[in-house]
Amino acid sequence: MNITQFIQKLDSLKFDMFQKDFLLTWEKTRDEIDAVFAVADALRTLRDNNVSARIFDSGLAVSLFRDNSTRTRFSFSSAANLLGLAVQDLDEGKSQIAHGETVRETANMVSFMSDVIGIRDDMYIGKGNTYMREVAQAVQQGFEEGVLPRRPTLVNLQCDIDHPTQSMADMLHIIHHFGGVENLKGKKIAMTWAYSPSYGKPLSVPQGIVGLMTRFGMEVSLAHPEGYNIMSDVEKVAAKNAAENGGKFSKTYSMAEAFADADIVYPKSWAPYEAMEKRTVLYGNGDDAGIKALEKELLAQNANHKDWECTEELMKTTKDGKALYMHCLPADITGVSCKEGEVAASVFDRYRTDTYREAGFKPYIIAAMMFLSTCKDPQATLKMLAYKKLPRLI
Amino acid sequence: MNITQFIQKLDSLKFDMFQKDFLLTWEKTRDEIDAVFAVADALRTLRDNNVSARIFDSGLAVSLFRDNSTRTRFSFSSAANLLGLAVQDLDEGKSQIAHGETVRETANMVSFMSDVIGIRDDMYIGKGNTYMREVAQAVQQGFEEGVLPRRPTLVNLQCDIDHPTQSMADMLHIIHHFGGVENLKGKKIAMTWAYSPSYGKPLSVPQGIVGLMTRFGMEVSLAHPEGYNIMSDVEKVAAKNAAENGGKFSKTYSMAEAFADADIVYPKSWAPYEAMEKRTVLYGNGDDAGIKALEKELLAQNANHKDWECTEELMKTTKDGKALYMHCLPADITGVSCKEGEVAASVFDRYRTDTYREAGFKPYIIAAMMFLSTCKDPQATLKMLAYKKLPRLI
Amino acid sequence: MNITQFIQKLDSLKFDMFQKDFLLTWEKTRDEIDAVFAVADALRTLRDNNVSARIFDSGLAVSLFRDNSTRTRFSFSSAANLLGLAVQDLDEGKSQIAHGETVRETANMVSFMSDVIGIRDDMYIGKGNTYMREVAQAVQQGFEEGVLPRRPTLVNLQCDIDHPTQSMADMLHIIHHFGGVENLKGKKIAMTWAYSPSYGKPLSVPQGIVGLMTRFGMEVSLAHPEGYNIMSDVEKVAAKNAAENGGKFSKTYSMAEAFADADIVYPKSWAPYEAMEKRTVLYGNGDDAGIKALEKELLAQNANHKDWECTEELMKTTKDGKALYMHCLPADITGVSCKEGEVAASVFDRYRTDTYREAGFKPYIIAAMMFLSTCKDPQATLKMLAYKKLPRLI
Secondary structure (H helix, E strand, O other): OOOOOOOOHOOOOOOOOOOOOOOOOHHHOHHHHHHHHHHHHHHHHHHHOOOOOOOEEEEEEEEEEOOOOHHHHHHHHHHHHHOOOEEEEEOOOOOOOOHHHHHHHHHHHOOOEEEEEEEEEEEOOOHHHHHHHHHHHHHHHHHOOOOOOOOOOOEEEEEEEOHHHHHHHHHHHHHHOOHHHHOOOOOOEEEOOOOOOOOOOOOHHHHHHHHHHHHOOEEEEEHHHHHHHHHHHHHHHHHHHHHHHHOOOEEEHHHHHHHHHEEEEEEEEEHHHHHHHHHHHHHOOOOHHHHHHHHHHHHHHOOOOOOOOOOOOHHHOOHHHHOOOOOOOOOOOOOOOOOOEEEEEHHHHHHHHHHHHHOOOOOHHHHHHHHHHOOOOHHHHHHHHHOOEEEEOO | OOOHHHHHHHHHOOOOOOOOOOOOOOOOHHHHHHHHHHHHHHHHHHHOEEEOOOOOOOOEEEEEEOOOEEEEEEEEHHHHHHHHHHHOOOOOOOOOOOOHHHHHHHHHHHHOEOOOOOOOEEEEOOHHHHHHHHOOOOOOOHOOOOOOOOOOEEEEEOOOOOOOHHHHHHHHHHHHHOOHHHHHOOOOOEEEEEOOOOOOOOOOOHHHHHHHHHHOOOOEEEEEOOOOOOOHHHHHHHHHHHHHHEEEEEEEEEEEHOOOOHHHHHHHHOHHHHHHHHHHHHHHOOOOOHHHHHHHHHHHHHHHHOOOEOOOOHHOOOHHOOOOOOOOOOOOOOOOEEEOOOOOOHHHHHHHHHHHHHHHOOHHHHHHHHHHHHOOOHHHHHHHHHHHEEEEEE | OOOOHHHHHHHHOOOOOOOOOEEOHOOOOOHHHHHHHEEEEHHHHHHHOOOOOEEEEOOOOEEEEOOOHHHHHHHHHHHHHHOOOEEEOOOOOOOOOOOEEEEEEEHOOOOEEEEEEEEEEEOOOHHHHOOOOOOOHHHEEEEEOOOOOOEEEEEEEEEEEOOOHHHHHHHHHHHHHOOOOHHOOOOOEEEEOOOOOOOOHHHHHHHHHHHHHOOOOOEEEEOOOOOOOOOOOHHHHHHHHHHHHEEEEEOOOHHHHHOOOEEEEEOOOOOOOHHHHHHHHHHEEEEEEEEHHHHHHHHHHHOOOOOOOOOOHHOOOOOOOOOOOOOOOOEEEEOEEEEEEOOOOHHHHHHHHHHHHHHHHHHHHHHHHHHHHHHEEEHHHHHHHHHHOEEEEO
């Protein structure tokens, strides 16, 4: 076990993350992003060596999911448990979009003894991230007014804009796969839309990917059929990132163009941004008929693009025919989970283990975000854990 | 940190709470009530100073909620977690009122490794507290017969009669607000009904307040419109308490009279006792039509009393115009959470932080009840925690 | 406290249970069965003496219940908590029978930081145990491919074939009741069907009992009305066990014959195996009408056998009229939980405490299975726990 290298890495970085939320990757400096990676790797090293990473003797991690999610729920629970926190779910019901007084009050009521709050709220454009900021403001105020002994910090577990725990886990997977962040310069990643027979998949994954991957000097190619735009604000972030970091951000309506010579491909379905906006209005008006009509329309629109599939033929066009295939899972696999889907079964089969490995970084990314927002001196704490070497399982 | 004073306080008190349930405040001596306050303050001091209050290495706290409750659920979880217990929910379904053999059996089945059982059952008059006693009897018998290695102790998280964790938290808030229990003598508290557009709010809060606050030499004024009686048995308890403790307990049909010169006001909606009794019979008979009719009737009856609102005008009539406003939350705020409600928005705004602070005592009250019922020698245990000074977050 | 004897017992046994699942008792050697009993008794001794049995500093126990189950849920939680694991539920919904890709993926996704997985899936013949093996295979593969740092081990919390945590708890109860396993030789146990007004009770209890009890030199008599067969494969296991272990396994269509001179009686309702097979097909086809028709038919069939009740008269025919009555609970008690049921109220009353005691072994059996599958050197670990003597409650 070599925790020392991760501590040295942290020593070389400037970060100010104590008592801070993690809501959007582009609100964090590159050093702060790297600090999360270093801590994630350190925590993983500890655990893989059966060394306890428990920093809390007691404390709660509040989870607020407005969408079913086995994967994210387990990642959050695992991260909390690794650090010594118990998880308490806050069940507000899916449909109910709380606001104003209710948010302020609830945020305080669940925080008297809470250290971390994880929120997943990705259903409605313009709502999820806004809600998180309302919660953050409420607990900040509660802390300043002496209501809360400590300000619990927020982790965005997916919102309408970003999915930072996913994109950061994906990036750490890429870093490990390519043998170090220094090897990413000039690598091409194709974030492309792919056909799915299901409807209304969130935009936060492609947005998170182009918002983050453009910071590492990579060439990020965003591809989708006409009409499947992502948020234009996020595209601006991506363009700015690329310009500042010596990378590229390009857009195309051709899957083939994106795949050509790519080092990494990330083919995944999503709903058009404009459609998600419409849906949010329809939900707001309780217009069930309108929602059904929109769903029908979107499925029909999707069906025009069944050729957007990650096939063996397309894979052959990537760098040496061996691009790394990525997916946040579950993937719509042609002939397996659906008749026609995002990816050919033979392609997915070859990369299945890689996608599992990719997902395996998420609990550590979440734990690192919790760690950095609750530890005043992360290096000292890591040093102590490594020195004490308390076994996780005796 | 000064735990010593709380230990000295405990030394000065006579209490017999080990292995005992906490079901009604008026079943506890005044010394026992004070012991809960002392331990709650001690546990809070420990936690605020980042000192672990964990007394259990492992163990379960069983929670049985027959009503949705974010606040109480989090308070219970927080308290359990603070002491080192994991929470396991017992989901029996809302509608099902178990009894007899089923209660006896279930109580034992969930208690093989349980240390504490928290029950919230406030829906039906004559049922909730009775159910708790059935559970208590079952685990007592299980313990005596050697089925259970330990008798888990019960905490009443709200029943049809009392809401001890609420009233005790409220009282501790009052004690802190007025700078000590010795300053409460002669203070006037107005526990008054207030208008709400919702139906069937439980009686346990006003009953808990008049049943507890009358023990501190305070003047407790209970106000409600005609027909909104609380349980007469609890009124008798309040009258007896007042007589024995140099306080007063009075009743009035005028909100203004209760507010006049009050040091504390607690305006809150509840359903008439007689209506709740009727409802219980209707539920027992599965009479859905009858329940709907009763609901309609009660909402109409409520609507006759929209003038029972805690307004700025009324607040001006309190002691120096500055009575402490209290509420168990969530409040029905006029123009915020409803068109017409219990309290004017400007009044609530001014006291919002106070109500949050009030709620913040609840986890510590629950933890103190758990602590006193599971520790044989609470002073020694507190002494040890303060001496060891294990950090809660390293 | 005498942990030494349990350690010595373990020293005398040959077992290979580290990193192994516990799916069917008859897949384990007799020594391995005895190892579970020894560890269960050791863990109980530790806890009864307020000594911590916590071997995990952090870690998750995943629970996957496809059926409501208060008892098994609490047993699993208690066992996990005793050893230091937090429980995280995997809610897949009752109706959904996952398979193939979904099982493989989910199994890995929930296992990145998981140590144990408990599964209850007893609804459909041919499905439950098969599903467990799919999960086991998936995590084994995930571990071998480096996706999982550790292979989480499975505990069968009831499937369509066996209910090992129940039968093992029942056996440990019998061992304690008769003062040692050496006293069981020649004892007669009647595992008999009994009438219940409810429909479709699983077969895993009678199958588990005849599959396990035949290994201890006992005379196992399986009794049921014609048409209420259990799985023939399990009967073969029972017959083979009896032959190899100097016991007997017999079948009869007479409750009286089974009860005659029995030392232990276990009267309990179950559904005919053939009917359960039919039901599985109907569910597979989504044939609601067929399911309802089958239910009606089965209830009518049951009603022909109301005389299969454990009465005082029958009890008098057992060894000295004092056979040990057993039940996995909840029992259908005549005149208490139903009009006509499995057992007369007076019989159940006399043995109620015994049935509670019987159930009380289950958390320790589950904990022992977890312990043996996660500790490389169980004796050394037990020795250390007993030596350290950390208090469970300080």
